[in-house]
Amino acid sequence: MQEYDVSIVGAGSAGLTLALLLADLPLKIAVLDKGPAPELVTPSLQRVSALNQASKRLLSQLGVWQDLTSAAPYTDMKVWEADSFGRIEFSALEQGCDELGFIVDNEQLRAALYNKLQTKTNVSCLFQSRIQNISNSEQQNLLTLEGQGPMLCKLLVAADGAHSFVRQQLHMPIAFWDYQHQALVAQVRTSEPHQRCARQVFLPTGPLALLPLADPHLVSIVWSTSPEQAAELQAMPAQQFNKALTAASNAVLGLLQLESDLSSYPLKMRYASEWVLNKTVLVADAAHTIHPLAGQGMNLGLMDVAALAELIDQQISAQKPVNEQRMLRNYERWRKAEAQTLIAAMEAFKQGFGRQNPLLKLVRGVGMKLTDKLPFVKQKIMAAALGDSGDLPQRARPTVK
Ligand SMILES: Cc1cc2nc3c(=O)[nH]c(=O)nc-3n(C[C@H](O)[C@H](O)[C@H](O)COP(=O)(O)OP(=O)(O)OC[C@H]3O[C@@H](n4cnc5c(N)ncnc54)[C@H](O)[C@@H]3O)c2cc1C
Known part of the structure; x- marks a missing residue:
């Protein structure tokens, strides 16, 4: 029988971090994933994420940030509504920082995390590993793995994404609603340089984001x-x-010109009502998924795992069990609020941008224009986007100058 202190199911960005x-x-830690191990290859930039300063600080402390060779900083952000005068702009200069965020290749991030993990002798990574059954008691968890026999662990962490197998196996309830949006993702070549500016336009059917990559003429969209328009767009010839x-x-x-295939993702809000069941805990997309319009899903998941690791560290310092219920509930309370x-x-x-009533559009336009002129309000919005607000885990906090 294999025995571990912590077993992490899912080697995505959250599980590996x-x-x-x-x-x-x-x-003694195990990481299990049903897929293959990530490989350090030239980043395809097919799936990218906008990461904020808090995530950068966390990944820098882990010695991973410096390996993200394709991370592209952006220094400005422009948001506007189609057919309206409403617009709001942010710049790093105005915020007194070097950049507002970074566009990172998801696979390169996983590969860099895995690469670092391979130097750790107390961590076993089991790829192409399938769980058949989970039995979760008040003391521990017993996993049955396909072709590998049983695994016992004091704490089981579900980091297995939006469709979490662990969450479903343990019947942990989840609330969800369909955003009635499909996200089309691709790399696109632009005839004008993006000048390291992240742009987002709110169209009547939903937002379109243009995220600047390292090449000055390449963006990720x-x-x-709506699912109907997404299907039409996908069926169109490239031109x-x-x-x-x-x-x-x-x-x-x-x-704008397509430079890669288009991929498509249905968008749903998911929120698990319980993140803890006995000695099992949910993190990141297994616990919550949100609309990508503010590029915050991965940032949120990275802060979940930083919070959980901080509390586990404190337990060990206080010579208390790593799966203590009180500690798990503290984690749940902390991260649920965020x-x-x-x-x-x-x-x-x-909802706000979905309404096309002309009067509402006018109010929105005025609101955006006013916000753009109010440094204090802009500062607050920007602090949230940079990841500098809220109750951050220690390792992600800004250093006091
Ligand atoms: C279109 C789109 C754009 C986005 N853009 C941004 C952005 O700009 N910024 C941002 O912060 N966030 C963004 N997000 C959100 C971000 O992609 C996710 O929040 C993040 O990738 C979730 O990471 P995770 O590790 O929780 O899950 P995942 O990345 O889904 O990883 C889960 C892992 O679990 C494994 N797994 C699944 N089932 C099992 C099983 N049964 N057994 C073992 N292993 C299993 C999978 O193989 C996978 O490796 C975006 C999301 C979408 C859909």
Whole structure:
């Protein structure tokens, strides 16, 4: 029988970061994933994420940030509503920082985390590993693995993403609603340089984001729209799609041209009502998913695992068990508060911009213009986007100058 202190199911960004955060503690750790091990290859930039300063600080402390060779900083942000005068702009200069955030290749991040983990002798990574059954008691967890026999662990962490197998096996209840949006993702070449500015336009059907990559003429798009329009766009020949995309972006970056395949993701809000069941705990997308319009999902998940690792570290220092119920409930309370704030903010954005009533549009336009002129309000919005607000785990906090 294999025995571990902590077993982490899911080697995505959250699961691998947690393993690395715990690796220097006196713990025996297992990471299991049903897929293959991430490989350090040239980043495809097919799936990217906007990471904020808090995530950068965390990943820098783990010695991973410096390996993200494709991380592209952005220094400005422009948000506007189509067919309206409403717009708001943010700049790093105005915020007194070097950059507002970074566009990071998801696979390169996983590969860099895994690469670091391989130097840790107390962490076993089991890829292409499938769980058949989980039995969760008040003392521990027993996993039955396909072709590998049983595994016993004091603490089981579900980091297995939005469709979490662990959450479903243990019948942990989840609330969800369909955003009625499909996100189309691709790399796009622009005739005008992006000048390291992240742009987002709110169209009547949903937001279109243009995220600047390291190449000054390359952006990653996230076009969230109705499932019907998404299907139409996907069925279009490339030239027709390029025209539709250029028009949707108000040609702010000149002519836009697809540079990769289009991939498509249905968007749902998910929120587990219980994040802890006996000695099992949910983190990141297994606990919550939000609309990508503010690029916060991965940032939120990284802060979940930093919070959990911090509390486990404190338990060990106080010579208390790593799976103590009180500690797990503290984690749940701490991170639920942060997730709820973002879920509510995303809903307000989506609902707010979804309404096409001309009077509401006028009010929104005035509101955005006013906000753009109010440094204090802008500062507050920006602190949240940079990841500098809220109750941050120690390792992600800004250093006091
Ligand atoms: C279109 C789009 C754009 C986004 N853009 C941004 C952005 O700009 N910024 C941002 O912060 N966030 C963004 N997000 C959110 C971000 O992608 C997710 O929050 C993040 O990837 C979740 O990481 P995770 O580790 O929790 O889950 P995942 O990345 O889903 O990893 C889960 C892992 O678990 C494994 N697994 C699954 N089931 C099992 C099983 N049964 N047994 C073993 N292993 C299993 C999987 O193989 C996988 O490796 C975006 C999301 C979408 C859909």
